[in-house]
Amino acid sequence: xxxxPQQMTxxxxxxxxxxxxxTAAKVVAEATFKSGYGGxxxxxxxxxxxxxxxxxxxxxxxxxxxxxxxxIRFPDIVVVLDYLILNEVDVTVGLKPGGLLxxxxxxxxSDHQFPDFRVAVAxxxxxxxxxxxxxxxxxxxxxxxxxxxxxxxxxEMLSECxxxxxxxxxxxxxxxxxxxVYAATQICEPxxxxxxx
Amino acid sequence: xxxxxxDSGNNAAAMAVQLAEAEVIAAYPITPQTPLTExxxxxxxxxxxxxxxVAVESEHSALAVCIGAASAGSRAFxxxxxxxxxxxxEQLHWAAGSRLPLVxxxxxxxxxxxxxxxxxxxxxxxxxxxxWIQIFxxxxxxxxxxxxxxxxxxxxxxxxxxxxxxxxxxxHTYMPFELPEAKAVQEFLPPYDxxxxxxxxxPESLNTVTLxxxxxxINGVKRPGYMDIRHNLHQEMRxxxxxxxxxxxxxAQRFGRGGAPILDPYCCDDADFVVVAxxxxxxxxxxxxxxxxxEEGLKVGVLALQIYRPFPTAKIAEALQNAKGVMxxxxxxxxxxxxALYADLKSALYPYPNRPQLHNFIVGLxxxxxxxxxxxxxxxxxCLNGDRNSPEQADTPQWIGLQL
Numbered sequence: 001x002x003x004x005p006q007q008m009t010x011x012x013x014x015x016x017x018x019x020x021x022x023t024a025a026k027v028v029a030e031a032t033f034k035s036g037y038g039g040x041x042x043x044x045x046x047x048x049x050x051x052x053x054x055x056x057x058x059x060x061x062x063x064x065x066x067x068x069x070x071x072i073r074f075p076d077i078v079v080v081l082d083y084l085i086l087n088e089v090d091v092t093v094g095l096k097p098g099g100l101l102x103x104x105x106x107x108x109x110s111d112h113q114f115p116d117f118r119v120a121v122a123x124x125x126x127x128x129x130x131x132x133x134x135x136x137x138x139x140x141x142x143x144x145x146x147x148x149x150x151x152x153x154x155x156e157m158l159s160e161c162x163x164x165x166x167x168x169x170x171x172x173x174x175x176x177x178x179x180x181v182y183a184a185t186q187i188c189e190p191x192x193x194x195x196x197x
Numbered sequence: 198x199x200x201x202x203x204d205s206g207n208n209a210a211a212m213a214v215q216l217a218e219a220e221v222i223a224a225y226p227i228t229p230q231t232p233l234t235e236x237x238x239x240x241x242x243x244x245x246x247x248x249x250x251v252a253v254e255s256e257h258s259a260l261a262v263c264i265g266a267a268s269a270g271s272r273a274f275x276x277x278x279x280x281x282x283x284x285x286x287e288q289l290h291w292a293a294g295s296r297l298p299l300v301x302x303x304x305x306x307x308x309x310x311x312x313x314x315x316x317x318x319x320x321x322x323x324x325x326x327x328x329w330i331q332i333f334x335x336x337x338x339x340x341x342x343x344x345x346x347x348x349x350x351x352x353x354x355x356x357x358x359x360x361x362x363x364x365x366x367x368x369h370t371y372m373p374f375e376l377p378e379a380k381a382v383q384e385f386l387p388p389y390d391x392x393x394x395x396x397x398x399x400p401e402s403l404n405t406v407t408l409x410x411x412x413x414x415i416n417g418v419k420r421p422g423y424m425d426i427r428h429n430l431h432q433e434m435r436x437x438x439x440x441x442x443x444x445x446x447x448x449a450q451r452f453g454r455g456g457a458p459i460l461d462p463y464c465c466d467d468a469d470f471v472v473v474a475x476x477x478x479x480x481x482x483x484x485x486x487x488x489x490x491x492e493e494g495l496k497v498g499v500l501a502l503q504i505y506r507p508f509p510t511a512k513i514a515e516a517l518q519n520a521k522g523v524m525x526x527x528x529x530x531x532x533x534x535x536x537a538l539y540a541d542l543k544s545a546l547y548p549y550p551n552r553p554q555l556h557n558f559i560v561g562l563x564x565x566x567x568x569x570x571x572x573x574x575x576x577x578x579x580c581l582n583g584d585r586n587s588p589e590q591a592d593t594p595q596w597i598g599l600q601l
Contacts, residue, residue, distance in 0.1 A: 003533070026371055029203055029371050030203055033203040033373055038373065039373075040203055040371070040372065040373055041370060041371070041372050042370065042371035042372075043365075043366070043371075044365075044369055044370075046229075046314070046315070046365055046369065067373075067480040067483040067484055068480075068481050068483075068484045068569050069366050069367075069370060069477055069479060069480070069481060070566070070568060070569050072479060072568055073568065073570075110472065166409040
C-alpha cells in the first residue's frame with residue numbers, strides 16, 4: 001500500500017462469463033460509495049467473452065477521486081468466483097505480498113496453499129443453495145467473503161446493496177447467501193498455514 | 198435536490214438526456230454505445246420520459262430521423278460509435294449545413310476494418326470537418342454536465358454538438374457523479390424553440406440547390422450563396438466558443454461545477470513541460486504529473502482539451518507560451534502525416550513568439566492498454582532528452598506500446 005499515494009484499495013475479480021463477477025463488483029462499488037468512499041471506479045475488462053470463459057473486472061476504492069482508469073496491475077485483493085479458474089489463469093499475477101486472495105471453493109482452506117498471501121476460502125456455491133438460491137448463483141455470496149476478509153465495508157451495508165441490486169430476483173436470499181458466507185469464510189494468514197476462523 | 202450516485206458512463210449520459218427532456222430519440226445500437234440507447238428506450242417505455250423513441254434500421258436513418266424531428270421543432274438526440282458514426286457521415290454534414298441544433302453522444306471506439314470494439318478517437322477525428330462542434334468528456338460528471346450544456350449551446354448557435362466520451366473507459370465503467378435536479382435543469386435549458394419549424398401555414402424552401410453566387414429572394418432580400426453559407430457556419434462556429442464559455446459560467450453558478458469549458462489545466466501554472474490530451478487519458482495523466490513532480494522534480498502539467506471543434510487556437514497557444522516542451526498524446530491520427538490534434542496544435546503555435554518543443558505520441562489505438570507506467574516513462578524521457586532530437590525526429594509521432 002505504501003506504493004500508492006492515493007491510499008487506494010485495488011480489487012481484481014475473476015469469474016466465468018455469465019457468472020456475474022461484474023454485478024458483484026458493482027454491488028461492492030455501490031456499498032463502498034455509500035459508506036463514504038469518494039473515489040470508486042469499477043471497470044470491467046471487455047474481451048471476446050463467451051459464457052463460461054474466464055472474465056475479469058477491476059474495482060478501485062479510495063477516499064479521494066480516482067483519475068487513473070487503467071486496469072489494475074498490482075491488486076491488493078483478488079476475488080475468484082470459481083476455484084477451477086486457478087487452473088486456467090494466474091490470478092495472483094501482480095498481487096502484492098501479503099495481499100488477499102478470496103476463493104469460492106468446495107475444498108478446505110489447506111488445499112489452497114499460497115504462502116505469500118492471505119487466503120480466504122468459503123464454499124459459496126453450497127451456501128448459496130442453503131440460502132435458497134438456484135445452484136451456481138455465487139456472485140452475491142462471494143461478497144460476504146470479501147466483507148469478512150477485506151474489511152472495507154460492513155456486512156449490513158453489503159447486504160442492503162445486494163438486496164437492492166437483486167430486486168425481483170430473490171433479494172433476501174441473495175443477501176442471506178452473503179451473510180452465510182460471511183460467517184463461514186476461513187482465513188489463512190501468509191506463511192502461517194493455520195486457519196484462524 | 199441534486200443527487201449523488203454511482204453508475205456507468207452510458208447511464209450517466211442517458212440520465213442527462215432524460216433531464217434535458219429530449220423529445221425524439223432515434224438510434225441504432227452499436228457497441229459500446231448500446232447501453233445508453235437501451236436505457237433511454239427503457240425509461241421511455243416505462244413512461245418515465247415523455248419522448249418518442251424511433252428504433253431505426255441504421256445509423257444513417259437515426260440521424261435522418263433526428264434531422265426531421267429537429268426541423269419539426271422537437272428536441273432530438275442520437276448516439277453512436279465507430280463505424281456507426283461513419284455510416285451517418287452524410288447526414289452529419291446535412292445536419293450541420295441545415296444548422297439544426299442536434300446533440301449526439303459519440304462513445305468513442307476504433308474503426309474497422311479490422312473490427313475493434315475497443316476505444317480510440319479515430320471515429321470522432323474522421324468527422325472532424327463535418328461542421329459539428331466536438332467536445333470531449335474526461336469522466337462521468339463531465340458526461341452529464343457537457344450533455345446538458347451541449348443542448349443549450351446547440352440551440353443558441355444552431356450548430357449540432359457531438360459529446361464524445363471514451364468507450365469502456367467511461368461508457369462501461371462505474372463511477373460516482375452528481376445529477377442535477379430536474380427543475381433546475383428546466384430553468385437552465387428552456388424549451389426548444391425553432392424559428393424555421395416546418396409549418397404548412399408558413400411554407401419555406403430549405404436547403405434546395407444553392408447557387409455559387411448570392412441572389413435576391415422573392416421578397417427582394419439578398420440571400421447568401423453556397424460559399425457565403427459555409428463562411429457563416431465557420432464564423433459562427435468560431436464565435437460559439439464564447440457562447441460555450443458563457444453557458445459554462447451560467448451552469449457553474451446554478452450547479453456549482455464548471456470553470457474549465459475549453460482548457461482544463463492541472464499543475465500548469467509553473468510547468469516547463471505540458472501534456473495536451475483529450476478525454477479520460479488527460480485525467481490518467483494527473484497521476485503521472487504528481488509522480489514526475491515528486492520523484493523526478495520535473496515541473497510537469499497536463500492541459501486537457503475540452504473542446505476540439507471549434508479549436509481554441511489562440512487560447513491554447515497562449516496557455517503554452519511558458520512551456521519549454523509540449524507533449525501531445527492522442528488516440529488517433531491522420532494516416533501518412535501525424536496525430537490530428539498534434540498538427541492542429543502545431544499550427545496554432547506557429548504565429549506565436551514562443552514555440553515550445555513539440556512531441557507527438559500515438560497511444561491506445563483499438564483499446565491497446567495504456568499502462569500509467571508507460572505514460573510516466575515516455576513523458577519523463579521526452580522531458581529529459583526531448584531537445585536532443587533532430588527537427589524531423591522530433592516531428593515524427595512515437596507509438597507507445599507497439600507489439601511488433
